[in-house]
C-alpha cells in the first residue's frame with residue numbers, strides 16, 4: 001500500500017545532522033514546513049549553527065552510532081518524533097585486497113548496518129505510538145554496485161539496503177513508510193574523501209528527493225544524475241523483485 005506523507009507540520013529527527021547531506025535534510029524539512037527537527041549529533045555543540053538559524057525549531061540530540069546507549073536515550077528524549085532519517089554513515093577507502101580490509105569492513109558494518117538496526121529498534125515503537133510516520137535510510141548506489149576503491153563501504157551499504165527492505169515489510173504493519181535513498185556522488189566531505197569531488201552533485205538533490213518520495217509514497221529514491229542512470233536499468237528488478245511479494249506470486 002502506498003502512503004502519501006507531507007513533512008509539513010511534522011516532527012523529524014536526522015542523524016549526522018551537523019554537516020553534509022544530513023544538515024541539508026534538516027534545512028529542507030524546516031523550509032518545507034516541518035514543525036521541529038531533532039538534530040542528531042555526536043557533540044551537542046555541533047548543532048549550534050542550525051539552532052542559531054532556526055531557533056527552537058531545532059533541538060540538538062546526542063546520537064553517536066558507536067555508542068548504542070545514546071540511541072536508546074535519544075528515543076526516550078524524542079518521544080514526539082514522526083519522521084526518522086538515519087543519515088549518519090562512514091566510509092573507508094578499502095578494497096578486499098588491502099591489508100586493512102577487515103578492519104574497515106568491521107567498522108563500516110558496525111556503523112552503517114549496526115547503526116541502522118539500532119536506530120530502527122529504538123525508534124520503531126516511537127513511530128508506532130505517533131501514528132506510523134516514516135523511517136528513511138541513507139543507502140547509496142554502492143548498495144547496488146560495488147565501487148573500488150571503497151569496496152568495503154559498498155558491502156556495508158549493500159547490507160544496509162537489505163536490512164532496509166526487511167524494515168519496509170516489518171514496519172508496514174504499523175503504518176510506517178520506509179524509504180531507501182540511493183545517492184550517487186554528492187558534494188560533501190565524504191564525497192571528497194571518496195575522490196568524487198569532480199563529479200559530485202549538490203546535497204539539496206538528496207533532501208528534495210526525500211520530500212518528494214514522502215509525498216509519493218515511494219520506497220526507492222535515486223536523487224542525482226548517476227543514481228538516475230542506475231535507476232533506469234534497475235527499476236524493473238526493483239519493482240518486480242524487491243518491492244514485490246514474490247512469496248505469494
Ligand SMILES: NC(=O)c1ccc[n+]([C@@H]2O[C@H](COP(=O)([O-])OP(=O)(O)OC[C@H]3O[C@@H](n4cnc5c(N)ncnc54)[C@H](OP(=O)(O)O)[C@@H]3O)[C@@H](O)[C@H]2O)c1
Nearest residue numbers: 016020021064065066088089140183185186188189190191
Ligand atoms: N556523499 C556521497 O557521495 C554519498 C553518496 C551516497 C550515499 N551517501 C550516504 O549519505 C549519508 C551522509 O553522507 P555525507 O556525504 O553527508 O557524509 P559526511 O559529509 O561524511 O557526514 C557524515 C555525517 O555522519 C556523522 N557521523 C559519522 N560517524 C558517526 C557516528 N559514529 N555517529 C553519529 N554520527 C556520525 C558525521 O558527524 P561528525 O561531524 O561528528 O563526524 C556527519 O554529520 C551517509 O550515510 C553516506 O553513506 C553519501
